[in-house]
Amino acid sequence: MDSVSKPVSYPLSRGCPFDPAPEFTRLRAERPITRVRLDFDGSEVWLVSRHEDVRAVLRDPRFSADFSTPGFPARMTVQPPGPGTFIRMDPPDHSRLRRALLNEFKPRRVEELRPHVERIVHTLVDRMVAGPQPVDLLEAIAFPLPILVICELLGVPYDDRPFFERCTAVIGDQNASPARRQEVRTELWAYMDRLIDAKDADPADDLLSRLTTGRDRHGISREEVAGIATLLIIAGYETIANQIGIGTLALLRHPDQIPTMLDPATSVGAVDEILRHQTIIAYGLRRAAVADVEVAGEVIRAGEGVIAVLASGNRDDRVYEDPDVLNLERVATDHLAFGFGIHQCLGQVLARMELQVLWQTLFRRLPTLRLAVDVDDVEFRDDMFVYGVKSLPVVWSPENEEN
Numbered sequence: 001m002d003s004v005s006k007p008v009s010y011p012l013s014r015g016c017p018f019d020p021a022p023e024f025t026r027l028r029a030e031r032p033i034t035r036v037r038l039d040f041d042g043s044e045v046w047l048v049s050r051h052e053d054v055r056a057v058l059r060d061p062r063f064s065a066d067f068s069t070p071g072f073p074a075r076m077t078v079q080p081p082g083p084g085t086f087i088r089m090d091p092p093d094h095s096r097l098r099r100a101l102l103n104e105f106k107p108r109r110v111e112e113l114r115p116h117v118e119r120i121v122h123t124l125v126d127r128m129v130a131g132p133q134p135v136d137l138l139e140a141i142a143f144p145l146p147i148l149v150i151c152e153l154l155g156v157p158y159d160d161r162p163f164f165e166r167c168t169a170v171i172g173d174q175n176a177s178p179a180r181r182q183e184v185r186t187e188l189w190a191y192m193d194r195l196i197d198a199k200d201a202d203p204a205d206d207l208l209s210r211l212t213t214g215r216d217r218h219g220i221s222r223e224e225v226a227g228i229a230t231l232l233i234i235a236g237y238e239t240i241a242n243q244i245g246i247g248t249l250a251l252l253r254h255p256d257q258i259p260t261m262l263d264p265a266t267s268v269g270a271v272d273e274i275l276r277h278q279t280i281i282a283y284g285l286r287r288a289a290v291a292d293v294e295v296a297g298e299v300i301r302a303g304e305g306v307i308a309v310l311a312s313g314n315r316d317d318r319v320y321e322d323p324d325v326l327n328l329e330r331v332a333t334d335h336l337a338f339g340f341g342i343h344q345c346l347g348q349v350l351a352r353m354e355l356q357v358l359w360q361t362l363f364r365r366l367p368t369l370r371l372a373v374d375v376d377d378v379e380f381r382d383d384m385f386v387y388g389v390k391s392l393p394v395v396w397s398p399e400n401e402e403n
Contacts, residue, residue, distance in 0.1 A: 010047060011282075011283060019315070020279075024049050024315065025315075032048070033047070033048055033295055033298040034049075036307075046298070052316075058343065060293060063290070063306060065285075065343055066288075069288040070288065071289065084223065085231050086231070087235065096219055097228060099218070104210070105347055105350060106349070114357065116149075120148045121145065121357055125366070129396075134372035135393070137248060138244075146239075146240035146241050146244075147237050151164055153232070155206025155208050156195070163191065196212050200213070208225070208229055211225045235347075239351070240351055240355070242280045242389075243274075243275070243278070246280060246388050248359070249389060252371055253375060257328045258363050261360065262363060269333075271352050271355045271359070273330050274328070274355075277314070279310050279336070279337045281339075282385075284311075284312075368396045368397040369396045370396065371395075372393035378392065379391065
């Protein structure tokens with residue numbers, strides 16, 4: 001344990017809303033592995049802030065992602081993860097469930113979805129420009145886009161999509177109680193259970209049909225299929241919605257860099273740089289040690305909790321030159337925004353494609369898009385694991401709209 005200094009409270013306070021807490025700069029240099037006291041319950045855990053050490057923790061099987069592991073920093077956990085929630089499992093169950101999805105998120109399969117994503121984005125922009133200004137970009141695009149894409153991926157009937165939009169509105173509501181959130185999760189699971197019956201009877205060319213009809217081959221249960229589908233909806237919605245909000249704001253603050261996003265040769269790298277610079281998993285990824293492990297000269301004992309801070313690792317000046325500068329021409333393919341190791345985000349190829357299509361379409365069609373308020377008046381959400389903005393009012397010059 002770190003007996004040299006008294007643990008500081010965590011999470012740390014930000015200075016600039018576009019940067020992680022300035023204290024991380026000092027910690028990376030002086031105490032890259034340190035003890036902190038969690039604000040929500042007063043427990044003490046290890047905080048890992050340096051890029052190489054975050055990677056070391058996330059790839060080491062001696063650190064568990066299972067909520068039930070002794071010492072796990074289980075903030076806001078109201079009950080254990082249900083069947084199929086593989087992001088909160090360790091091998092072998094994690095490996096078995098994730099393996100069933102690998103083909104669904106390969107680049108070739110994701111590219112097959114691109115025309116559908118382009119159609120969805122254009123439809124949302126059409127609706128946005130047809131209404132009065134200013135427009136809250138979160139309500140108009142950031143919230144509906146990811147849920148519509150996930151529904152397309154899963155094969156959810158078009159008429160049922162408003163149900164998912166209502167459910168995800170609760171998930172994204174910062175004022176919703178844990179009980180209400182759990183109620184929505186239960187509703188989603190029950191819906192998926194019914195949809196599995198439909199896919200069994202009449203399978204189509206979609207992810208849920210392939211999972212449903214391939215249960216025996218993959219060694220997964222019906223309950224696990226429903227859980228996987230529910231997980232994809234919840235995890236895919238909240239992360240992409242918030243990344244769209246904070247990422248669009250970053251682009252609006254740096255309009256000189258938007259041409260790099262619009263250039264097909266550099267747009268994928270530009271998306272990665274936004275992911276690095278505006279890492280929305282600001283709180284960090286949580287783990288618990290199941291054995292004694294030495295990391296950067298400190299011994300983390302079995303039964304102790306760990307928080308690996310992705311946002312801090314992505315600002316490490318040992319890895320990135322001028323890390324606090326947003327530079328869309330930077331090559332940042334080794335960023336940690338999607339995590340690292342066996343739990344690295346399975347849907348990262350899809351996420352990159354969604355963001356690329358959105359930002360290219362949005363700024364091509366609305367080249368004069370700008371904030372409708374001063375940047376200092378934008379409200380940020382920092383009371384959840386996922387960071388972002390509460391709203392993003394925008395305006396544009398109608399005469400410059402492109403179809």
